Amino acid sequence: MKNVLLKLLLVVLMVNTASAQEWMKNLEVAQALATVQNKMVLMVWEETTTYQYPVIVKDDKGRTVFINNLYEDEQVSPLIWEHFVPVIVSEYRYADLYEKIKESRSQKYLDKFNDDSIKIMDVNGNILNVNYSTEDFQNITTLIERYSLNTAFIAKELQDYREDKNFYSAYFLASKYLDLSMYAKPRTRNDIIELSNIYINETERLISKEEQNEHTALKQRCELLKLQKYLLLKRPKKVIRQLNKIKDDEIVESNKPFMAFLYYAAYMSTGKSEDAEEWKSQISSVNLKKAQKIINLNR
Template identity: 45%
Template sequence: MLFNTVVAQEWMSSFAIAQKLALTQNKMLFVMWEGSIEYPLTVIVIDENGNKILVEDLFESEGLNTIIWENFVPVLLNETEYDDWYEEIKSKRSYLYKEKFDDDSIKIMDANGNMLSTAYISYDPLNFTAFVKRYSLDTSFLEQEIRNYQRNVDFYSAFYLGSKYVDYAIYTSDELRLEIIKLSQIYLEEAEAFLELQNYENENVLKERLELVKVYQELILNKPRKVIRKLKKLSKEEISDTNKSLVAFLYYTAYKIERDQKNVALWKTEVSLVNLKQAHIFINSLKK
């Protein structure tokens, strides 16, 4: 129990300060309820030779604590603040998200306090090495959008951050993509709520863009036929000029995955060089 007290002092106790540090260091937050560290957490560590080492208690290992700090910003949530936390998410998050939030497991959150680690992971015992490899992310790709969101939460900051997370999913491991997409959905739903509550001069264009980004999410989850079917519901003449480049990218990438060379050639001329590169990075990642 003495060591647990030491860990509580070493890990951050101010969530607000931890958020700032995570943004500055381009890391995710490694979050636990303070009461959960009062009990041992047995983990498996894979050494450089591939050997499995059983560590009886994560919280008593200085070496593992160092690894946590190298890859994340660890912070303990105060149990007395639970009601405030839950009030914030109770009507906005899924049942599984709330269950994960309530339990004693490790929660990986972004610098805004939204949880990424929603997939089932066995804690019997926890494979610490695999866990760190899965969730240790360099979020510099998202830094500007996260900063904009923290400065002012509105339709645009929520939408651009949600969209950027979808882009980011291209560069993450296949096993993590669904969780990244679910995280992006939090921001896109928030943007959608702003659209419903406020009037925007170009509201139809924004709604169309939101729907297209949702199609983009399906593409990242490797559902090209579903993407094509959804896009075919759109009339090419009705698509706003602002959104035509995204439509072209989605069509091109989906047909490329499907190896439909005729339609690939048809759409390739409408895709920018930047989007072509992004499409090829994504397609190549599917072949691994």
């Protein structure tokens, strides 16, 4: 019953926000709405709305238009709502939100979190556009082109993680983000991979909560997932070098198919089809298709 009422509430919110085009003021509700709409969250600190926030945007004829204030323009607001769920977050939330990330994020990430710029977040509050900066005016069109992700592809993994943060939900979400990055443009791909890395790091921290006898296998699985990241960054030779460092007796049985997948994709990406052939029989048809996608990216 609670789930039905929540869905009804979200429908009402969607109707109201779509008509009024006012930015949301509650981060958690914005995240819930973004989950339903398969969108990213566009977030700013409340203090930035107390002064004019000039931006530029391309109109329907491709001309660059200067907008005096992002928060008051009636043409930009619908455009943002079409691609994101925008939310203004109170400065009172800063301390609590910062406390959750201060020990587990890079300084560059923390700087982005702290500044006055627009932050594109996933529904769990992790920033995607950490590496995106502008010297002059924020380009809304560029933000949309690079970060307006349809998250339907990872919807199940996002939901599982939101409902229960454990090793497996974090791991499968990290893995799915890597899969999603394969379909993105190169610059956006790098940002998605960095976002995935946040979940990989969390996965490693969550190993301690699993059964002790599973720790070795889970740690190795995390290390292998990190290597998949390098395949997507077009560094297959590094993957091969790292895999070769793992001794045969160190490979956990349950991780052998994943290792075979990495070897196959890496060797094929470097044009060594003969070396790749011995691993092919150990790979599922689904992962063979994924490997082919990676191979195509490396050509």
